[in-house]
Every structure is written in structure tokens, then in C-alpha cells.
Amino acid sequence: MAQRLAFTKMHGLGNDFMVVDAVSRRLPVADWLTPTRIQGWADRHFGIGFDQLLLIEPPSGRKADFGYRVFNADGGEVEQCGNGARCFARYVAERGLTDRRDIRVETAGGPIVLHLTEDDRVRVDMGRPRFAPEAIPFKPPITASESPYTLMLSGKPGGLDQVTLEAVSMGNPHAVVQVGDLEGFPIEAVGSALESHPAFPRRVNVGFVEQHRPDHIGLRVFERGAGETLACGTGACAAVAAGIHAGRLESPCRVDLRGGTLSIEWSGREDDSLFMTGPATFVFDGEVPIDPAG
Ligand SMILES: N[C@H](CCC[C@H](N)C(=O)O)C(=O)O
Numbered sequence: 001m002a003q004r005l006a007f008t009k010m011h012g013l014g015n016d017f018m019v020v021d022a023v024s025r026r027l028p029v030a031d032w033l034t035p036t037r038i039q040g041w042a043d044r045h046f047g048i049g050f051d052q053l054l055l056i057e058p059p060s061g062r063k064a065d066f067g068y069r070v071f072n073a074d075g076g077e078v079e080q081c082g083n084g085a086r087c088f089a090r091y092v093a094e095r096g097l098t099d100r101r102d103i104r105v106e107t108a109g110g111p112i113v114l115h116l117t118e119d120d121r122v123r124v125d126m127g128r129p130r131f132a133p134e135a136i137p138f139k140p141p142i143t144a145s146e147s148p149y150t151l152m153l154s155g156k157p158g159g160l161d162q163v164t165l166e167a168v169s170m171g172n173p174h175a176v177v178q179v180g181d182l183e184g185f186p187i188e189a190v191g192s193a194l195e196s197h198p199a200f201p202r203r204v205n206v207g208f209v210e211q212h213r214p215d216h217i218g219l220r221v222f223e224r225g226a227g228e229t230l231a232c233g234t235g236a237c238a239a240v241a242a243g244i245h246a247g248r249l250e251s252p253c254r255v256d257l258r259g260g261t262l263s264i265e266w267s268g269r270e271d272d273s274l275f276m277t278g279p280a281t282f283v284f285d286g287e288v289p290i291d292p293a294g
Contacts, residue, residue: 082233109171
């Protein structure tokens with residue numbers, strides 16, 4: 001009989017996740033976590049349906065309380081997921097994996113700290129935004145003094161033959177594009193063209209920003225490995241970091257996404273952490289068979 005894998009469906013402002021607890025269940029991860037299985041489970045018609053799979057693991061050392069791994073719907077493992085971090089915090093706190101209110105988590109994109117607030121929201125220390133092109137990376141290499149960068153687009157996606165962007169790493173790579181009208185902009189065409197543009201050898205998440213005020217933006221994100229999502233936590237962090245770095249935005253900044261609102265705080269000093277605050281929601285618990293073929 002096929003082994004069954006327990007999971008919890010959660011979301012952060014509609015950016016949705018399959019959360020797998022490999023701490024309590026001591027799962028031999030390598031035995032079941034394949035790109036083929038992740039793609040199948042991510043499918044919204046033939047599978048569970050999610051933007052990312054989040055894996056909760058024991059820490060590798062004494063400096064963290066947990067390990068945190070992130071896999072996109074296309075099956076690729078990536079460095080960071082901000083909305084997922086808030087869901088991670090509520091999961092480990094409410095399922096009894098920790099009684100700490102400040103939870104130290106190691107990720108492939110660097111350490112983060114999750115703080116549970118009194119109103120069931122989560123405030124995450126997302127670490128330092130980085131603007132150096134090699135942190136993205138770009139190919140061919142370019143210098144930070146060339147920011148914002150103008151890239152030529154082949155095939156005129158959305159009718160555009162070039163786009164100007166700022167690049168920010170939140171552990172994962174982001175391209176930030178300023179637009180005048182979020183609803184009317186060809187997000188799918190331009191986002192898809194930039195996600196896989198040859199200038200980004202590890203591909204890239206693409207954020208489209210409409211600035212309302214110095215402390216308030218609208219944002220839509222075409223995510224690497226998932227397409228446009230209802231919200232992107234690291235995308236909100238990257239968009240505000242780019243705006244503060246360029247002198248357009250101030251802290252705290254309200255970010256309106258299609259799935260709801262996040263608050264982002266950053267001093268603007270490159271050695272300082274950036275903080276993201278927002279909700280995390282449980283949807284249901286489930287089980288899925290792990291067929292040997294996967
Ligand atoms: N698609 C992202 C990972 C998920 C990020 C997003 N869901 C968030 O909340 O930060 C990447 O490939 O880097």
C-alpha cells in the first residue's frame with residue numbers, strides 16, 4: 001500500500017502553500033521530494049494546488065530553531081519565501097513545535113527571524129536587501145552604478161521592446177519595474193519575458209509597482225517558477241527596498257497586493273534588516289499518497 005504524506009494547506013494573502021512538517025514526522029525527505037511530484041501536487045486541477053511547497057526541517061546547528069526549504073510550483077528549489085515565512089511561524093507555534101515567540105530560521109537565502117505579534121500576524125526580520133548585481137546575478141556582469149537597468153526584450157512582449165528595472169536580492173532575485181497603471185499593464189507578457197530573460201541566469205521574480213504616495217504602493221508580482229501570484233512577500237520587500245534606496249519611498253511603507261496588504265519597514269541603511277508584517281492563514285489539513293513512481 002502506498003505511503004501517505006500529511007500536509008497542511010496555508011496561505012499568505014492568497015499566495016498559497018503545501019506545508020510539510022519534516023520535524024514531527026522525521027521524514028526521509030530525499031525519498032519523496034522530487035520535482036515531478038512537486039509539479040503534480042502543485043497542479044490546481046490534477047493535484048492539491050499551490051504556488052510553493054514549504055518544508056519544515058530541524059536546524060543544521062545551534063544557531064537556529066528550524067530549517068526552512070522552499071520549492072516553486074515548477075519543482076525548483078529556491079532561496080526564500082516571505083509569505084511562506086509567516087505561515088511557517090504560525091504553523092510551528094500552533095502545532096506545538098516551539099513555544100518561542102521569536103523563531104530563528106535558517107534558509108538557503110540567509111537567516112530570518114519570525115516574530116508572532118499579539119494579533120496573530122507575523123513580523124519577519126527578512127535580513128538585508130542587497131543591490132549588488134552579482135547578488136542577483138546578471139549576465140553579462142554589470143555594475144550597480146548602471147541602475148536602473150534597461151533590458152531589450154525580443155518579440156516585443158506586451159508591445160514593449162525594452163524595459164527599465166532595478167534589481168534587488170532578498171536572498172532570492174527580484175527585478176522591480178515602475179509602471180503608471182498596474183491594472184492595464186501587460187504583466188503576463190512582460191513578466192514572463194523578464195523571468196526567463198538571458199540576463200538572469202538563475203531567472204528572476206518580476207515586481208510591477210504603481211506608486212500612490214511615498215509610503216504607499218500597489219504591487220503585482222510575476223514570480224519565478226510560479227507565474228503571477230496574488231501576493232509575494234519577498235517581492236513586496238524588494239519593491240520597497242528599491243524605492244527607499246532610490247529615494248522614492250519612505251518607511252514604513254504600505255504595499256497593496258491583489259490578495260491584501262503588507263507593511264514593510266527598512267531604515268535604508270544597507271547593514272540594517274528589512275521587516276515585513278502581515279497575516280498567515282490555515283486552510284485545511286490533508287494527506288496525499290506517495291506513489292513509488294513519483
Ligand atoms: N517565486 C520565488 C519564491 C517564492 C517567493 C514568494 N512566494 C514570497 O512570498 O516571497 C522565487 O522563485 O524566488
